[in-house]
Amino acid sequence: MKKTVSVIGLGNRGTEYMGFLKAFHGSKVAIRAVCDVRRQALDDIAPKYAVPEELRFLSPEAFFAAGVLSDALIVATQDDSHYAIAKQAILTGYKLILLEKPVSGVREEYLELRDLAEAHGALLIVCHVLRYSNYYRKIKALIDSGTIGDIVSINHTENVGYFHFAHSFVRGNWRDEHTSTPSILAKCCHDLDLISWFADSPCLSVSSVGALSFFKEENAPAGAAKRCTGGCAAKKTCPYDAERLYIKDPFYKAKFIKYMKRTLTGKAKNNRRDVRAAIDTGDYGRCVFFCDNNVCDTQLVTMTFENGAAAVLQMNAFSDKMFRECHIVGTKGELIGCGTKLTLRVFGGKHVKVHTFSPNVGGHVEGDIRLIARFVKILCGETDDLSGVTTIGATVVSHDLALAAERSRKNGGKPVFLNAE
Ligand SMILES: NC(=O)c1ccc[n+]([C@@H]2O[C@H](COP(=O)([O-])OP(=O)(O)OC[C@H]3O[C@@H](n4cnc5c(N)ncnc54)[C@H](O)[C@@H]3O)[C@@H](O)[C@H]2O)c1
Incomplete structure (x- = not known):
């Protein structure tokens, strides 16, 4: 008999995971129930999975x-609801829960979920998808x-992409740290998770600088209008022009643009008229210099670890493409990762090895697909090996680092000592 999964939150992530379940694991797993606060989402998605009314x-x-x-249950709602829904899921009796990141911007809440999961024998896995990518x-x-x-040092950069940053962190869902979380948590809990996973040692101190440097009124070009379709004098040369981003997008952004269009229209299936209406009247047609955003577009975080390693994370809104870079320096060699290409150099020899990985099939260098594959294996009882699984317990570290970074940044970059708390 097939195992069953329910999904709360039928937006980009929830439906992506449902698609993978059906396409790659349909013989073993079926969608049983769905939940979304938008009727439109239920009507669009439920019939595809034969979920009855x-x-x-x-x-x-x-x-x-x-x-x-x-x-099992997948929770893929927006950030501010993760804690309450995950808590209720555990209390209701769900034993396997896949929860989108970030868990919460409040430490007490993610610690409570960790403890509750343990007390109720529930496996709460957080979608730190990158850890699953080859x-x-x-x-x-x-x-x-x-x-x-x-390891001596880790230098890691998350190049968010100018169009992605404008869409998500200036005009969109993650623009306000009060309704979402600071961008260093919302965007970079993945990166902090990777860094601490690689360093494999308790973090001792965190310091951070950064700011919302660009997407604010004082940087608006001369003649900029409040909306892109409101007679803006800078339209022709502005890379953030909503019509340029959402309608005349270049090919390499195609996959992300699909997500963006679903978000701005609120419809899984949307047409040019829906997109135009959204640009004319909705949040995503606002000038990027006249939005109600407050999250950092640039942030640097430095960390020291008990084993002597040091790390720097840079979150950068200003890149032409979305990609992560990593330079990991060890006492005997170095690893240089860029996008999907990984170069290993061992000192004192000719040992240079280049590994290339398939580009973003399914997103996050295949991390999304592979997370779901691992989730299904656990669900179907095909493995009880939880090594490398991003449980709520393992997730606490990345969230602690993000909150410490934000505290340091708001305190002029003063170090936060983690073991002193
Ligand atoms: N793991 C990753 O790499 C990754 C990448 C992007 C986004 N995310 C996270 O995934 C989550 C979802 O992102 P998304 O882009 O799919 O967002 P989305 O807005 O496309 O989807 C969220 C869906 O949840 C529904 N919803 C909101 N509140 C709800 C509630 N209380 N109960 C039921 N349904 C509710 C919305 O109507 C919407 O359909 C976010 O928390 C985001 O931060 C994770």
């Missing part, structure tokens, strides 16, 4: 009132094998 819920309250409906697993394996010796 009585198992389509318009609120988490109604969903949980029905008791445990499936063997590319990052290769880096981890090379470090663990001792090939580059002891």
